[in-house]
Amino acid sequence: MTTNAYSPEELKKVDPVFGQISFDNHEQVVFCHDKDTGLKAIIGIHNTVLGPALGGTRMWNYTSEWEALNDVLRLSRGMTYKSAISGLDLGGGKAVIIGDARKDKNPELIKAFAHYIDSLSGRYITAEDVGTTTPDMDLIHTITPHVTGISESLGGSGNPSPVTAYGVFMGLKAAANFQFGSDNLNGKKVLVQGIGNVGETLVKHLVENGAEVYVTDINEERVEEVAKKYSAHIFTGPDLYSADVDIYAPCALGATINDDTIEKIKAKVIAGAANNQLAVEAVHGKRLQERGIVYAPDFLINAGGIINVFGEIAKYDAKEAIRRTENIYNTTLEILNFAKEQHITTNQAAMRKAEQRIEAKKNEKK
Numbered sequence: 326m327t328t329n330a331y332s333p334e335e336l337k338k339v340d341p342v343f344g345q346i347s348f349d350n351h352e353q354v355v356f357c358h359d360k361d362t363g364l365k366a367i368i369g370i371h372n373t374v375l376g377p378a379l380g381g382t383r384m385w386n387y388t389s390e391w392e393a394l395n396d397v398l399r400l401s402r403g404m405t406y407k408s409a410i411s412g413l414d415l416g417g418g419k420a421v422i423i424g425d426a427r428k429d430k431n432p433e434l435i436k437a438f439a440h441y442i443d444s445l446s447g448r449y450i451t452a453e454d455v456g457t458t459t460p461d462m463d464l465i466h467t468i469t470p471h472v473t474g475i476s477e478s479l480g481g482s483g484n485p486s487p488v489t490a491y492g493v494f495m496g497l498k499a500a501a502n503f504q505f506g507s508d509n510l511n512g513k514k515v516l517v518q519g520i521g522n523v524g525e526t527l528v529k530h531l532v533e534n535g536a537e538v539y540v541t542d543i544n545e546e547r548v549e550e551v552a553k554k555y556s557a558h559i560f561t562g563p564d565l566y567s568a569d570v571d572i573y574a575p576c577a578l579g580a581t582i583n584d585d586t587i588e589k590i591k592a593k594v595i596a597g598a599a600n601n602q603l604a605v606e607a608v609h610g611k612r613l614q615e616r617g618i619v620y621a622p623d624f625l626i627n628a629g630g631i632i633n634v635f636g637e638i639a640k641y642d643a644k645e646a647i648r649r650t651e652n653i654y655n656t657t658l659e660i661l662n663f664a665k666e667q668h669i670t671t672n673q674a675a676m677r678k679a680e681q682r683i684e685a686k687k688n689e690k691k
Contacts, residue, residue: 351402354397355370366438370417379452379473379638384422491526500619509535524540539557539559592618594621
């Protein structure tokens with residue numbers, strides 16, 4: 326056996342997990358490694374006051390393990406607020422697998438990861454996310470019951486993407502109503518950034534409701550396919566953030582609203598499916614408020630997916646999942662009005678409402 330010895334100077338250079346800027350009183354962080362399959366994964370459990378932590382597993386080719394840790398910490402925290410504000414009896418958790426899903430994912434790796442989920446005895450329940458699929462969840466289900474979003478043939482709710490997109494659409498309409506005085510999208514210019522499963526379905530809803538939709542994605546073939554399918558426009562401008570549109574819908578990865586982009590944005594509403602859209606919540610949420618741009622908090626309006634898979638736990642059907650997802654419209658309006666009344670950002674308003682519910686549950690348990 327060999328050990329690594331570090332000098333005091335070297336140890337000072339190693340940032341502790343608890344010192345991570347995204348660490349926010351997380352209850353548990355699990356580092357998973359399986360030598361035989363090459364699995365490297367991290368499970369973040371942020372808060373379980375309201376119930377077991379539920380959140381998807383993302384497989385992404387991170388540039389470093391610290392980047393992966395930062396992502397899982399931010400995403401799991403977001404899931405806490407998402408479940409709380411949606412009225413679900415769930416806590417917040419998330420998992421990331423480090424690797425390229427197109428090249429590195431295989432059944433043995435997924436099953437190895439499933440054993441780590443099972444070892445947590447239900448404190449963390451997984452679902453699909455970027456880089457994972459319903460068949461992956463079905464495979465995990467052969468190892469552990471602590472998984473949602475499995476195929477309907479196995480008694481699950483299937484792919485949650487359509488319901489996620491419907492919730493984003495409801496939140497977008499509510500934000501438009503708040504900003505423009507009407508939720509009629511006829512003629513409104515909407516830029517959808519990222520047209521994966523959720524983004525494509527959002528495009529469909531927008532086009533069907535009369536919006537003039539522009540699409541952009543790093544996958545040019547996908548852009549052409551979706552634009553043709555729904556008669557949408559392909560965005561061709563030099564900078565998508567300065568696009569002359571009414572609504573910007575980020576549906577790819579997070580942190581697109583940052584120091585480099587925020588002053589360019591011409592849209593008057595930001596409402597999309599991406600998680601953690603604000604690079605620094607306090608800074609960029611405040612700046613959007615100052616600029617008069619209505620931001621629909623991502624963890625509020627993209628909650629349709631978790632509402633859908635929660636049905637597998639709470640035993641409600643697809644019809645009830647849609648009814649609950651439609652209520653995102655009312656909740657979004659409530660949050661936007663609350664923010665206006667309290668002179669706080671919309672993100673702060675949504676977090677405050679979520680924290681109030683968590684605190685009330687804590688007090689019940691005392």
